[in-house]
Amino acid sequence: MTTTDVRPRGRWVRGVHRTLTGLHPALESVLAAVVGLLVGAVLMYIWGYDPWRAYWALLRGAFGGDYEIASSIARGVPLIFTALTFSICLRAGMFNIGAEGQMYIGAAAAVCVAYFQLPAGLHLFVGILFAAVAGAVWSLGPALLKLTRGVSEVISTIMFNWISRFLVFYLVAFVLVDPRQAQRTVRIPVSARFPILVQGTDLSYAVFMAVAFALLVYVVLWHTAVGYEVRAAGLTPTAARYGGISIKRTMLLSFALGGVAAGLAGAATTMGLPPTFAIISGLPELMNLGFDGMAVAMVGRNHPIGILFAALFFGGLNAGGRVMQFYGSNPVPLEMVRVVMGAIVLAMAIPELIRLFPALAEAGRGLARTIARRKPATEEGA
Amino acid sequence: MSQTSNRSDTEKGDGYFLRAEGISKIYSDGTVALRDATVELRPGEIVGLLGENGAGKTTLTKILSGLLPPTRGRVVSPRGQVKFASPREALDFGIGMVHQHFALVGTFTAVENVALSHERPFVPLTLSATRERLEGLMAESGLKVPLDVPVEKLAVGEQQRVEILKVLSQNVNLLILDEPTSVLTPLEVDELFKLLRRLRDEGKAIVLITHKLKEVGSITDRVIVLRKGAVVGDVQMAEVTKEELAQLMVGKEIGTRAAQAVELSTDAIPVPISRHKEEAKRGSGVLHVENLSVAGDTKSKAVDGLTFDVFGGEIFGIAGVEGNGQTELVEALTGLRPAMEGTATIHEKNILGLDPRQIYKLGVAHIPEDRWVLGLVLPFTLAENAILGVHRWEEFRGPLSILRWGKINAHVRALMERFEIQATGPSAPAKSLSGGNQQKLIVGRELAKDPAIVIASQPTRGLDVGAAQYIRDTLVEMRDRGRAILLVSADLDEVLALSDRVAIMYEGKFMAVARPEELDRQKVGMLMGGVGVKG
Structure with missing residues (x-):
């Protein structure tokens, strides 16, 4: 340790180290996004695409005009919900990977409103309620398994994802199917649809529900006793127990609230997604939104307000990526956008890695010592 | 290769295997754990390392086994000075350690x-x-x-x-065992001792860390007694009585807190422990415990059929070496651990089986033993920590369970002023506070409940002199205002100075309950080491 102090390079390295570890969380996210885009640019260059033109197309496709901006926001809406699912549970100290499956169930429940008639506003409200309750109920499976049998929620939510996936495949193909259009379910009646916000785009009033729900989550977590308990239990369970907080209760609550969020994602992608207002066979409109939500949650630093911005960014990447793949003579495939997303998620870990840097350096020196010491011993043995 | 050369060295050497010369250890927080300690370990000998909590036993063995570098001093073998960068190197040299918690x-x-x-x-x-x-x-x-x-x-x-x-x-030549008998049944202890004797006869050096006088008497050849980081005795077992050892271990008189955890700053003048002037005005019974047994993590009965009362206006102290059931007792009384049998009541209302918040409602304040694990949510702010356990009280909670941060912040500012908590403000994270201020925050939060009884577990551990003093004074003030205090502390000076009645706990039982004036340190040392005193 003392040897590095005298080296001028050591001081420089420590300066960078201090700067990076002292960054504001929001700046860390921005840094990660920049790193992710750079990695994407390098890969595009290696494979013979022109990164500048590609990113220009991406930017234009994401935020180049009213239509593009509306599309980006629309793609961000379900991500807000699924990111909240992940974040609420993470704040309570659990890794809930189940947003994907809970969203499928929520979407299927929302489609059920097509089978009865109600006045316009009420019909919409009942549909939202259906989706929320269905998502919450589906999340109770893993929650109860954890509370009663100690099953890791990571494992059980992934298993529940598969169950719900094929269950909804089945429901879409055989139960909720439209007799005239076998490739999709029955359409949600006009009285239960979110009104379209920008005509000609798929942005509907569901965006207001998403923003309102994010604000609600913020208020619950940071301004109510229940949210206080959830956060305390997530950060230091022993101290929470000392404070008279029932960990089981906070776990159950956060899972249920997360399930509601995922269910609402299902509602937004059916009742709020023109032009089909139905689930298409194979769930192409839903697939992976739950998992992308986890990336959004990480970039949004698991804070409801941060998630709003991160979802807009990821929505822009998705919307712009579609434009990018048709742009120019040598278009960049959509997969490259997913590479960028992956790189961003990995880059989110950089500040944490740098925080670990002294420990890693120490481990490296230890390994070097071991190898150096072993050498004479092996020579002797041989 | 190392073991063969080691063995020949120790056999033909100057009669010792390892010698620690003038070892001092000062931790980065300023705690002096060892001061100029010199010990010599010889092959074919079982050495007992005796001392209270915080005497420096563990630090010394950590230095010997390469886990810690000494601040001053050196470790020498007959072949010259040795330096271990890791336990692995110490092991290669022939030093092995068996920790209390198995790896x-x-x-x-x-x-x-x-x-x-x-x-x-x-x-x-x-x-x-x-x-x-x-x-x-x-x-x-x-x-x-x-x-x-x-x-x-x-x-x-x-x-x-x-x-x-x-x-x-x-192929170790020096075997260090840290409190090896604390988890064993008597039969297993016998087996272990037989083995240790056999290893000694084979020429190994053995160091046994312990606080049990009985064991020291039955197995060791030589005893090194540490007190407050210094070697105060290095005697052949045959030449010493248990009474003398007990006296060496705990010191002669209840004096100043000069040595233990003294701050290194120049202005740190040792402050004598406050001794309340007024005689205790004992009030009515607050806590009544009868025949209480509690299971431990490894032991079947960590607390073994305890019966005692704590009255208003008195400090009831529980002394003893840590790990004798104090933690389990406190956890059972505060709702963190289920009891096996017995009863415990506060103002004649049962508290066993209730959850912590229900117990707090009956007027219990709990200053926990480990402020980082139990007392605080470290990433939380001061304000958030100040309402832990009372966050559902009416004064902090509005309609729809909305927290009234304005009122909470005002409450925190009042606490900061009254308990002299140094922090930038209510929104400073608790982990940014010094240990003393963290503890003051906990004490403030708990005393603000206006409790009928304060259960304080190691309330001054690891604090600098000023903060420790402040917290002791606060506890005495609560007692003078007629509250009951149950004080559990491994710091013997503290318990004896503050308490109106002292119980000495050993293996889940009280060895004695007495007024501090009736106890001398030798007697307490014997009782803490599990040796009963008659008369």
Whole structure:
């Protein structure tokens, strides 16, 4: 340790180290996004695409005009919900990977409103309620398994994802199917649809529900006793127990609230997604939104307000990526956008890695010592 | 290669295996753990390392086994000075340590665990060779363990034997055991001692860390007594009585807190512990405990049939070496651990089986033993921590369970002023506070409940003199205002100075309950070491 102090390079390295570890969380996210885009640019260059033109197309496709901006926001809406699912549970100290499956169930429940008639506003409200309750109920499976049998929620939510996936495949193909259009379910009646916000785009009033729900989550977590308990239990369970907080209760609550969020994602992608207002066979409109939500949650630093911005960014990447793949003579495939997303998620870990840097350096020196010491011993043995 | 050269060295050497010369250790927070300690360890000898909590036993052995570098002083062998950068290097040199908490992989068998300890990067692992070696060792030492059962299925005594085998398999010449008997049954203790004697006769040096006087008498050849970081005695067991040892261990009189955890700053003048002037005005009974038994994590009965009362206007102190059931007792009384049998009431209302918040409602304040694990949510702000446990009280909660941060912040500012908490404001994270201020925050939060009884567990541990003093004064003030205080502390000076009645706890039972004036330190030392005193 003392040897590095005298080296001028050591001081420089420590300066960078201090700067990076002292960054504001929001700046860390921005840094990660920049790193992710750079990695994407390098890969595009290696494979013979022109990164500048590609990113220009991406930017234009994401935020180049009213239509593009509306599309980006629309793609961000379900991500807000699924990111909240992940974040609420993470704040309570659990890794809930189940947003994907809970969203499928929520979407299927929302489609059920097509089978009865109600006045316009009420019909919409009942549909939202259906989706929320269905998502919450589906999340109770893993929650109860954890509370009663100690099953890791990571494992059980992934298993529940598969169950719900094929269950909804089945429901879409055989139960909720439209007799005239076998490739999709029955359409949600006009009285239960979110009104379209920008005509000609798929942005509907569901965006207001998403923003309102994010604000609600913020208020619950940071301004109510229940949210206080959830956060305390997530950060230091022993101290929470000392404070008279029932960990089981906070776990159950956060899972249920997360399930509601995922269910609402299902509602937004059916009742709020023109032009089909139905689930298409194979769930192409839903697939992976739950998992992308986890990336959004990480970039949004698991804070409801941060998630709003991160979802807009990821929505822009998705919307712009579609434009990018048709742009120019040598278009960049959509997969490259997913590479960028992956790189961003990995880059989110950089500040944490740098925080670990002294420990890693120490481990490296230890390994070097071991190898150096072993050498004479092996020579002797041989 | 190392073991052969070591052995010849120790045999032909100057009669010692290892000598620590003038060792001082000052931790980065300013705690002086060891001051100029010199000890010599010779082959063929069992040395007892005796001392209270915080006397420096563990620090000394950590330095000997390479876990910690000394601040001053050196460790020498007959071949010259030795420096260990890691426990692995110490092990290569022939020094092995068996920790109180075993370092075993529960799902591995004994063979696999031992093989793991031999594992080096990029060297192929051969289980069959390890097995052969273990079987040889078992035949040689008479130490028998099942080799093919996952160690988590073994009894604690057997696990300890695996741990000892693991160390022996490295051809150690110096074996350090940290409180080896604390988890064993009496029969297992006998077996262990037989083994240690056999190892000694083979010429190994053995160091036994303990606080049990009885054990020291029955097994050791020589005793090194540490007090407040200094070696205060280094005597042959044959030449000393238990009484003399007890006196060495706890010191002569209840004096100043000069030595323990003195701050290094120049202006740190030792402050005498406040001794309340007024005689206790004992009020009515607050806490009544009858025949209470509590299970521990490893022991079946950590608290064993305790009966006692704590009255308003008195401080009831529980002294004793840590790990004798104090933690479990406090946890049972505060709703954190279920009791096995017995009753406990506060103002004649049962508290066993209630959750912590219900117990707080009955007027209990709990200053927990570990402020980082129990007392605080470290990433939370001061304000958030200040309402832990009282966050559902009416004054902090509006309609719809909305927290009234304005009122909470005002409450925190009042606490900061009254309890002299140094912090930038209510929104400073608790982890940014110094240990003393963190503890003051906990004390403030708990006393703001206006409790009928304060259960304070190690309330001044690790604090600088000023903060410790402040907290002691606060407890005395609460007592003078007619509150009941149950004080659990491993700091003997503190318990004796503050308490109106003292119980000395040993292996889950009270050895004695007396007024502090009726106890002298020798007597307390004997009782803490498990030796009963008559008359």
